[in-house]
Amino acid sequence: MADSTCYHCGDDCGNHGVRFDDKDFCCNGCKTVYEIFTSNGLATYYEIEAKAGTTPNEIRKKYDFLDNQEIVEQLVEFNEEGVQVISLSIPTIHCSSCIWVLENLNRLHPAITVSQVDFPQKTIRVTYKTEDFSLKALVLLLGSIGYEPYISLEEYNKKDKKVDRSLIYKLGVAGFAFGNVMLFSFPEYFEVQEFWLDQYKVVFRWLMFAFSLPVVFYAGQDYFISAYKGLRSKLLNIDVPIALGVLTLFLRSTIDIVFNLGSGFFDSLTGLVFFLLLGKFFQQRTYAYLSFERDYKSYFPIAITRLKSSGEEENVQIYNVEVGDRILIRSHEIIPVDAILIKGHAEIDYSFVTGESEAVFRESGEKLFAGGKQLGDVLEVEVLKSVSQSYLTQLWGNSIFSKDKVSHFQSLTDSIGKRFTITVLTIATLATVFWLIYLPSMALNVFTSVLIIACPCAIALAAPFTLGNMLRIFGKHKFYLKNANVIERLAKIDTAIFDKTGTLTTNQKDAIVYEGMELTEEETALLKTTLRASNHPLSRSLYDILKSNAIMTLDEFQEHTGKGIEGRAKQHSIKVGSAAYVGKEASPSMTSTAVYVSADEDVKGRFVFKNTYREGIGGIFGELGADMDLGVLSGDNDGERQLLQQILSEKTEMAFNQKPEDKLEYIKGLQRAHTVLMVGDGLNDAGALAQSDVGIAVSENINVFSPACDGILDATKMKLLPKFIKLSKSSVKVIKMSFLLSLCYNVVGLYFAVTGQLQPVIAAILMPLSSISIVVFTTVATNYLGKGLKNIEI
Structure with missing residues (x-):
């Protein structure tokens, strides 16, 4: 048992391990998690990634504060009709197994309906029913399987997130080490034999070794971790050849100085990592810039009707809505904010949030949550929280509405990257074998040069940078x-x-003519109030021409999609819609769009629209x-x-x-x-x-x-x-041209690398430059294409 590792988390079992089901576990906690997974049909967790788990902590008393409903109200995003939605930070998410099991929480507890993981942010968004379940129960469940959430009210109220500066620190360490190693290498570069041989040769070599240690094991650790995870998952990612090149250089250089065979390649090694990180830093900064500019949350073109103090209505963009504002929610509009219902009868469909289509009814004074869709008549609400753009985008990306629209080009990029890595490893191996036979001293240089120069990073960057920049350009043009x-x-x-x-038509310039019996004042007011609740373009056009009429409170409102709308007040009703909907036979000679009106089931007439295209x-x-x-x-x-x-x-x-x-x-x-x-x-x-x-x-x-x-x-x-x-078609062509450019670069680079004419340090400089050239090419190309939009702006 002393030499065994835990089947769940991979830690050493030591002398106190537990044997269960012919498997070793470091503690009863890991054994319990294994039992939970296997008994609920989640054994695939271990097939995706072996030893992927983390040891669960004893946390039962730690989260007693979640029994306080006021605290829970501050944490949850949604809380209505026995359904709550919460986003939790899970710091221990680290691999594909974590994603898989966390998105299958519904198999661990029937109250959980949906769980979505945001891997880069290490968060999970869970929708669950509160009958016989609670937020505390959810947190305890997550903790029991090794995914204890981090909960802090202070964190939830913070607007600014911590900036990850680890890449900058690693780049600084690599740059500092690279400069010093180059300095210690000068005596050999300039062949200062007496000074070098007689006094400081050993000291300088071991100093170069010392400076290379933080570069390899700190600055370059991400490449090793990524390559290891890829190989463990039986995937060849683009970091495998990089990690192999760095490791080869380090081991060969260490052997050289230990056995006094030479000064090694520490200058090439530290230079390689420095230039790799420099390229990565440039890529990260550029892509972050593009991501910020193309962020559709900043431009979301959804407006809301706000009521002025004078009672007039105005259309404003939703991010201009402030706490305390009075806004109107019409039929089939999304409620963009948490609000208090002031007037109207709410019939809310929260399926956008929960997936449950059953309507929820609310009366004046009750709270309405963002994300619901009003099915009934118009509502007047008072804003409790300012609009969260990110919340609306969560609705847009809800898995309930997701569809398997697979991106062909994305899979093509991944496929090319995988095949390219296999090809590079094959070429490196064959070239090394050749040089080992004919000139062994060249074998290592050739091997490392091939691995470095032919990294498929540039290929992997082509699609995201091209499409990311085009997304930004599209956003600028609405x-x-x-x-x-x-x-x-x-x-x-x-x-x-x-x-x-x-x-194809616009409701801004419609010419509307009424034909039929004249409507009474009461019927006209009821008609306007009914139209006020609808979002259909024809309803909005009619509503605009009836501005002078009074507004009343509806007792009942119904909208029959594709047919028409009906409103009831004071035992009177009005229907607006197609001829068949109001009980009228349409005239076969009718050549224009018409909306028919009936009052108390008596057909009064029709509004004829001269559509403006x-x-x-x-x-x-x-x-x-x-x-x-x-x-x-x-x-x-x-x-x-x-x-x-x-x-x-x-x-x-x-x-x-x-x-x-x-x-x-x-x-x-x-x-x-x-x-x-x-x-x-x-x-x-x-x-x-x-x-x-x-x-x-x-x-x-x-x-x-x-x-x-x-x-x-x-x-x-x-x-x-x-x-x-x-x-969009041109963007795909740019991606293909980027692939071709990267291929040309790699063919030329491989020729010099295989023939032994390319030093590793030169290859280390050229490799990130190729990635940067792809970024520059795609950005310049897409910006050039985007200029065509300005020439035809309205």
């Missing part, structure tokens, strides 16, 4: 994408489908039609078919009277043979947006946030859509 993978999918689109109302729609379809198939799906009648045929490309297929489920099925049918882009307004098109390969919601400065979409396009930038698609 086209906000969920992630970089959307650009890759957008580049493969061969079919584009558009919704009509609210997408967005400027440049014909040009958009003309440009797109040159390269792809086009289509229009509309829930309206086909009265404007002839007008659309005049405006749009001849190739455009049109389908009218389409219900939301019809649109979804239409997209699904196209996907059997095509890669489909769906462009809609995010309301009736949510299903089609989610089903499509790329779904884009057009926003007209209203809160129509849809987690189903992959991107949001500001309506004023609709003209740029063909350019955005072309830029």
